[in-house]
Amino acid sequence: RTDPYRTSYHYHEYIYELLIHFRDFRGFNLISGIHSPEVLDQIHNFEIRDSDVFVITYPKSGTIWLQQILSLIEVKGDVTATNDQLNSERVPWIELLDSEKQFVSASSPRIHVSHLPYKFMPLGLKQKKGKVIYVARNPKDVLVSYFHFHKFANMLETPKDFDTFFEKFMEGNVFGNCWFEHVKSWCSHNDEMNFSYITYEEMIKDLQSVVERIASFLGRNLTPQQLNDVVEHSTFKNMKNNPQANYQQVPVNLLNHQQGAFMRKGTVGDWKNYFTVAQNERFDKVYQQKMKDVPLSFIWDMSDLVTP
Numbered sequence: 001r002t003d004p005y006r007t008s009y010h011y012h013e014y015i016y017e018l019l020i021h022f023r024d025f026r027g028f029n030l031i032s033g034i035h036s037p038e039v040l041d042q043i044h045n046f047e048i049r050d051s052d053v054f055v056i057t058y059p060k061s062g063t064i065w066l067q068q069i070l071s072l073i074e075v076k077g078d079v080t081a082t083n084d085q086l087n088s089e090r091v092p093w094i095e096l097l098d099s100e101k102q103f104v105s106a107s108s109p110r111i112h113v114s115h116l117p118y119k120f121m122p123l124g125l126k127q128k129k130g131k132v133i134y135v136a137r138n139p140k141d142v143l144v145s146y147f148h149f150h151k152f153a154n155m156l157e158t159p160k161d162f163d164t165f166f167e168k169f170m171e172g173n174v175f176g177n178c179w180f181e182h183v184k185s186w187c188s189h190n191d192e193m194n195f196s197y198i199t200y201e202e203m204i205k206d207l208q209s210v211v212e213r214i215a216s217f218l219g220r221n222l223t224p225q226q227l228n229d230v231v232e233h234s235t236f237k238n239m240k241n242n243p244q245a246n247y248q249q250v251p252v253n254l255l256n257h258q259q260g261a262f263m264r265k266g267t268v269g270d271w272k273n274y275f276t277v278a279q280n281e282r283f284d285k286v287y288q289q290k291m292k293d294v295p296l297s298f299i300w301d302m303s304d305l306v307t308p
Ligand SMILES: Nc1ncnc2c1ncn2[C@@H]1O[C@H](COP(=O)(O)OS(=O)(=O)O)[C@@H](OP(=O)(O)O)[C@H]1O
Pocket: 057, 058, 059, 060, 061, 062, 063, 064, 065, 141, 144, 145, 146, 148, 149, 234, 235, 236, 237, 239, 262, 263, 264, 265, 266, 267, 270
C-alpha cells in the first residue's frame, strides 16, 4: 500500500492494522501507536529520585486498583481532592508514547504504573533509589480477565474464542508477554530494590491491612479515619461508580465501552467458569514446572480466602 491516507476507509483500515499488531522490541511485545521503542530505551537511564514510586503489574493484576489507592493515600483519603483529574493522569504509565517528557518534568513525588518486565526498568532502582510495589494476581484469573479485556480493547486483537486466547496466553503472545517470566523477573531481583510485594487476592481478603502496609512502606502518615476513607473509596463498588477511577473516560477508539468494562467482576476464582478440566491440568503442569524454584503462592478460589 503506497498511500494509506487515500480514503477514510483506507485510513481506518491502516490504523487498525497498526494497532492490532505487536512490534517486538528486545523480546517484548509493544503495541504500535501506544508504545514506542524510543521511550523504552530511555527508561533505563531515567534519573530516579528517592521519592519516586513505581507500581509494577502484569496486565489485569490490579493496576487501576493501585492507581486509586495511591491517589487517595496522597490526599489522605479525601476523595473530593481527586475529582479534578483522572487516576490514569495522576498515576500514569511510564511506557506510553511521549511519557518521558511528563516523567522528567513532573513534581515529586512521582507515582507511576508500569507493565514492563524488569530488564527495561530504570537502573537507579538498583541503587535503592525510589520504591517499587509489585502487584501479582493468580494467573488463571489474570488470563480470564485479559480474555474479556481483549474483547473490548480496540488496540488488541479480538480473540476468536476462549480456547484461542488460552493458547495465546500460554505462548506469551500477548502484551506483557509471559506471565511466569514477568513475575519471576521482578521477584528474583527484589533484594536489589526498595521492594514491596502484594497480591490481588490479599486485597480482596483484607483491603484495610494492605492499604496500611502500602502507606507504611511509602512512609505516609494517615490517621485511622483517613486510612478507612482510602479503603472505602477503593472498593469495587465505589470504584465502578467513580469516573476518575473506572476508566470509562478512555476514548472509544481505544476501548469499546459497549463491549465490556475495566471494572468487570473483581473476584477470585472466575477461571473456574472458563477453564476446561484439560486446560486446568495443563496450566497446573506448566505452573509447577515454571514456578518450581519460586517461593510464591497464590489463592485460587474465594473459598481459600475464608479463615477457618
Ligand atoms: N477495587 C477493585 N476490587 C476488585 N477488583 C478490582 C478493583 N479494581 C480493579 N479490579 C479488577 O482488576 C482487573 C483489571 O486489572 P488492571 O487494572 O491491572 O488492568 S490493566 O492491566 O490496567 O488493563 C479487573 O479484573 P476482572 O474483573 O477480573 O476483569 C478489575 O475488575
